[in-house]
Amino acid sequence: MKVITFDRFKPGVTMETITPFLPEEVANVWRLWKAGIVRENYARADEPGVVIVFEVDSVEEAKRYVDDFPLSKKGFLEWSYIPVIAPLPLEALMDASVDVSEPYDRTR
Template identity: 90%
Template structure:
């Protein structure tokens, strides 16, 4: 299952607050990325924070990993969890005359 998570600083927390803990935080995410648990990791462009895409069995498993992050242990962040799945079989909703055959990418 994929779980998309994103964080926000709790009130009063600034970049200066978290700066001393960033090396350990980043190393923790990197280890999980190398293990295939973190699939994607982004910096937010709309505000300070990150978006992490997890490959886990459940939201609870993603929460266990996040609870182990140094910034989470310090109580600096609020996290949002969004479990996602593949959409309905879209082809089943299409008219049989709609062409869905290979080549799928016809822009080349």
């Protein structure tokens, strides 16, 4: 299962607050990425923060990893969790007359 997580700074926390701890935070995420636990990592475009996609068995497992992040341990962040799974085969919802054969990308 994939779990999409995103953080928000708690009130009063700024980039200046967290900057001294970023090398340790980034190294922690990088180790999890190399272990195949973090699949994707993004900077938020709408506000300071990150979006991390975990490959784990449950939201609880993702929470255990997030709780171990240095910035989480310091109480600087609030996290949200969205578990996602592969959608049911979309082709099953289509009429048999709908063409779903190759080439799949027909924009070229």
